[in-house]
Amino acid sequence: MNTTTTTAPRSRYVSVPSLETVAAWLLAVIWIFPLLYAFWAAFHPSEFMVNLEIFAPLTLENFTDAWSQAPFARYYLNTFALVTGVVFAQFVVCTLAAFAFARFPVPGKNVLFMLVLIQLFVFPEVLIVENYRIASELGLINTITGIGLPYVASAFGIFLLRQTFKTIPRELEDAARIEGCNWLEILWKVYVPLAKPTYLAYGLVSISHHWNNFLWPLVVTNSVESRPLTVGLGVFSAPETGVNWATVSAATLLSIAPLLIAFLLFQRQFVQSFLRAGIR
Amino acid sequence: MTLTAHGKMQLYGALLLLPAAVLLAAFAYLPTIMTVINSLFLPGFRGEPAEFVGVENYQVLFDDPTFWQVARNNLLYALGTIPTSIALALGMALFVNGKLPGRGFVRMAYFTPTILPMIAAANIWMFFYAPQIGLFNSLLETLGFSGVNWLGDPSVALGSVIIMSVWKEAGFFMIFYLAALQSIPPELKEASDLEGTGRWSFFWRVTFPLLMPTTLFVLINSLINAVRVVDHLFILTKGGPNNATNLLLYYVYENAFSFFDRTTAATITVVILLVLAVVATLKFTILDRRTHYQ
Numbered sequence: 018m019n020t021t022t023t024t025a026p027r028s029r030y031v032s033v034p035s036l037e038t039v040a041a042w043l044l045a046v047i048w049i050f051p052l053l054y055a056f057w058a059a060f061h062p063s064e065f066m067v068n069l070e071i072f073a074p075l076t077l078e079n080f081t082d083a084w085s086q087a088p089f090a091r092y093y094l095n096t097f098a099l100v101t102g103v104v105f106a107q108f109v110v111c112t113l114a115a116f117a118f119a120r121f122p123v124p125g126k127n128v129l130f131m132l133v134l135i136q137l138f139v140f141p142e143v144l145i146v147e148n149y150r151i152a153s154e155l156g157l158i159n160t161i162t163g164i165g166l167p168y169v170a171s172a173f174g175i176f177l178l179r180q181t182f183k184t185i186p187r188e189l190e191d192a193a194r195i196e197g198c199n200w201l202e203i204l205w206k207v208y209v210p211l212a213k214p215t216y217l218a219y220g221l222v223s224i225s226h227h228w229n230n231f232l233w234p235l236v237v238t239n240s241v242e243s244r245p246l247t248v249g250l251g252v253f254s255a256p257e258t259g260v261n262w263a264t265v266s267a268a269t270l271l272s273i274a275p276l277l278i279a280f281l282l283f284q285r286q287f288v289q290s291f292l293r294a295g296i297r
Numbered sequence: 298m299t300l301t302a303h304g305k306m307q308l309y310g311a312l313l314l315l316p317a318a319v320l321l322a323a324f325a326y327l328p329t330i331m332t333v334i335n336s337l338f339l340p341g342f343r344g345e346p347a348e349f350v351g352v353e354n355y356q357v358l359f360d361d362p363t364f365w366q367v368a369r370n371n372l373l374y375a376l377g378t379i380p381t382s383i384a385l386a387l388g389m390a391l392f393v394n395g396k397l398p399g400r401g402f403v404r405m406a407y408f409t410p411t412i413l414p415m416i417a418a419a420n421i422w423m424f425f426y427a428p429q430i431g432l433f434n435s436l437l438e439t440l441g442f443s444g445v446n447w448l449g450d451p452s453v454a455l456g457s458v459i460i461m462s463v464w465k466e467a468g469f470f471m472i473f474y475l476a477a478l479q480s481i482p483p484e485l486k487e488a489s490d491l492e493g494t495g496r497w498s499f500f501w502r503v504t505f506p507l508l509m510p511t512t513l514f515v516l517i518n519s520l521i522n523a524v525r526v527v528d529h530l531f532i533l534t535k536g537g538p539n540n541a542t543n544l545l546l547y548y549v550y551e552n553a554f555s556f557f558d559r560t561t562a563a564t565i566t567v568v569i570l571l572v573l574a575v576v577a578t579l580k581f582t583i584l585d586r587r588t589h590y591q
Contacts, residue, residue: 121310
């Protein structure tokens with residue numbers, strides 16, 4: 018797993034790059050190019066978009082345009098409230114359920130667990146029509162709670178935490194009980210601290226998922242007050258709105274910047290968390 | 298009434314499950330059941346009760362050529378994205394698993410699209426695909442070819458959408474392959490080197506079979522994504538031109554929220570649920586049996 022700890026030994030002489038190296042780099046350049054292009058476009062006047070002049074004048078005007086044409090500050094706030102709320106609620110709900118699945122003799126536990134796993138395949142967005150109706154009956158249309166609530170009882174989170182809790186030795190639990198801890202104290206003082214890496218991994222995956230989610234938030238929101246960044250960006254850059262492309266790239270960068278910066282800073286943790294979260 | 302210790306544990310466990318159970322019932326089970334029920338009824342007009350019509354909604358749907366076009370698109374989309382992105386992911390993983398100058402950068406470049414929201418990715422690709430001023434066409438014209446209407450030509454549009462999806466997904470799957478590659482014991486490579494096995498046959502005889510569980514895992518994920526992820530259509534094509542890029546879930550969205558035809562939306566949703574049920578069965582039978590060492 019330690020991909021970043023070992024580096025290729027530096028060769029003392031300049032060698033001709035192998036075919037493999039050339040192919041790997043070519044693919045890398047193709048893969049990063051769209052993003053680099055968006056960067057370039059965002060910092061240059063729109064008339065240079067096509068001919069890609071290297072010495073075209075730099076400008077920040079696209080960003081100020083984008084910022085003034087759509088309430089990005091509000092979108093940031095909404096997305097921030099959404100991801101923190103969802104992740105917090107997921108942690109609580111999934112921890113309780115995972116604890117029950119890992120340690121308690123609930124009748125019909127295996128069947129119940131299979132029922133939970135169904136949600137790995139039947140996502141809230143597949144059921145948008147009925148979920149919309151339920152959200153509207155609960156008065157959750159156009160609220161941030163409405164965007165987040167269907168995802169709170171996450172089968173994935175329950176599964177991941179259950180697996181982790183199961184690996185924790187019972188002796189630790191017994192020791193805590195001798196100290197006079199009740200079940201919730203045991204959960205809080207023994208299980209949760211030992212599962213910290215799992216929480217980190219799951220948290221990162223969850224944050225990036227909800228930061229990026231679009232279809233369900235689009236359906237359930239209809240005004241600026243509750244729209245997250247992705248939906249705001251989608252509305253902003255729809256081709257029929259006739260906003261110019263330099264402005265759209267600036268807006269695009271604005272909405273991906275926090276996540277992208279976080280990714281660049283914590284690249285290794287990000288990748289590891291995807292790994293941890295993916296392999297079951 | 299007093300509870301035994303075991304009974305107390307049972308009750309406590311049930312209480313711990315309660316919040317998750319309520320939420321799952323509200324946003325997964327109940328909506329699934331309601332969707333199936335709605336697909337069997339026609340809504341009553343002006344307050345009249347809904348009328349049970351059995352499979353009639355399905356007959357109507359199956360007689361609709363648009364539905365078949367959308368289903369076919371989705372199949373082509375799956376066939377276009379899945380093998381390509383899996384093959385690319387494997388290639389990327391092999392590249393960055395070996396000794397490579399600038400490996401950190403290369404790996405980051407592959408993985409970056411995964412972090413972007415689909416909407417943002419689609420925004421960027423809009424620049425490439427635009428007919429007059431788009432980058433692809435200006436490149437083609439510089440080289441003396443005539444431009445292509447990437448998203449407006451019904452025979453090309455789905456391909457353009459597929460290319461973008463492959464770009465978005467390959468780096469994500471790479472991560473899983475990379476993990477699998479690093480779990481292969483180096484002794485195998487050493488042994489094969491001693492026997493003078495070529496790199497190519499080592500890959501096909503040793504590495505590739507060992508990566509089988511990962512391939513199946515990635516395959517399941519990509520199958521699900523092929524039905525579930527439609528965000529890019531909102532920016533790139535809106536399912537057009539003439540439904541050439543419409544996919545099942547987008548068609549559900551259109552029926553429900555543009556045409557206000559909840560019955561058709563429910564009927565298509567049941568079709569999607571059946572597809573997902575097949576994928577789930579695939580996972581729980583084949584995949585779980587084969588991934589013995591994970």
